[in-house]
Amino acid sequence: MSARDALPPLQCLRAFEAAARHGSFTQAGRELNLTQSAISRQIKRLEEDLGRPLFARDHDGLRPTPAGENYYRVVRRVLRELADETTRQRRRGNERQLTLATSPAIASTWLARQLPLFREAHPDIELRILTVEDPYRLDLAEFDLGIYYHLSHEIDSGTERRPHLSRRGSHRRLQPYLS
Numbered sequence: 668m669s670a671r672d673a674l675p676p677l678q679c680l681r682a683f684e685a686a687a688r689h690g691s692f693t694q695a696g697r698e699l700n701l702t703q704s705a706i707s708r709q710i711k712r713l714e715e716d717l718g719r720p721l722f723a724r725d726h727d728g729l730r731p732t733p734a735g736e737n738y739y740r741v742v743r744r745v746l747r748e749l750a751d752e753t754t755r756q757r758r759r760g761n762e763r764q765l766t767l768a769t770s771p772a773i774a775s776t777w778l779a780r781q782l783p784l785f786r787e788a789h790p791d792i793e794l795r796i797l798t799v800e801d802p803y804r805l806d807l808a809e810f811d812l813g814i815y816y817h818l819s820h821e822i823d824s825g826t827e828r829r830p831h832l833s834r835r836g837s838h839r840r841l842q843p844y845l846s
Contacts, residue, residue: 675716680742682709683721687731687739751808768797768810778814 685695685706692706699706714721721735731739769778774796785794799805802815 675713679709679713679716680746682706683713684739684742684746686710686722686729687735688743690729692729751806754806754808763791764793764795765812766795766797766810768799768802768805768813768815770800770802770815771798773814773816774798 681699682695682701682705685698686692689695689698692710693703695701696703696706701709710721717734717738719734720732721738722729723732767778778796782794785792797805797810802813805813
């Protein structure tokens with residue numbers, strides 16, 4: 668048996684991952700722009716291929732079986748790794764591109780004033796800017812550099828802290844954080 672024959676179709680895996688994550692065929696269908704019955708057929712095809720049920724269906728709704736929980740953890744990880752590597756491969760096509768993630772406020776106030784200087788100093792680099800208010804919604808594979816400003820009480824206590832940088836003559840301190 669070839670590796671190709673050993674794998675179920677990608678659309679079945681995507682339907683299964685979404686259904687397990689949402690606990691609902693209907694919600695999975697909305698996310699994937701499919702009907703509830705299309706998701707149900709994809710799951711049935713996957714269950715037949717594996718030879719075991721992945722979900723228990725009862726009056727309370729949908730819940731993964733023990734085999735479904737195990738399979739979900741693997742499928743979720745593999746799909747995330749595939750998506751991350753796909754993003755990296757697409758970005759490698761343009762080594763002269765820098766993707767910067769920042770908040771809309773920083774982009775419109777501080778960064779907009781810095782762009783002409785950057786372009787003058789680095790005319791061969793294509794700059795791509797992602798503006799997202801909440802940096803925790805970003806995937807690390809989506810950007811090369813992030814610039815965000817947070818007050819100390821806004822930082823998650825589980826975040827690794829690095830030494831602070833202070834502006835000369837200012838009482839404000841800028842602290843870079845890694846998560």
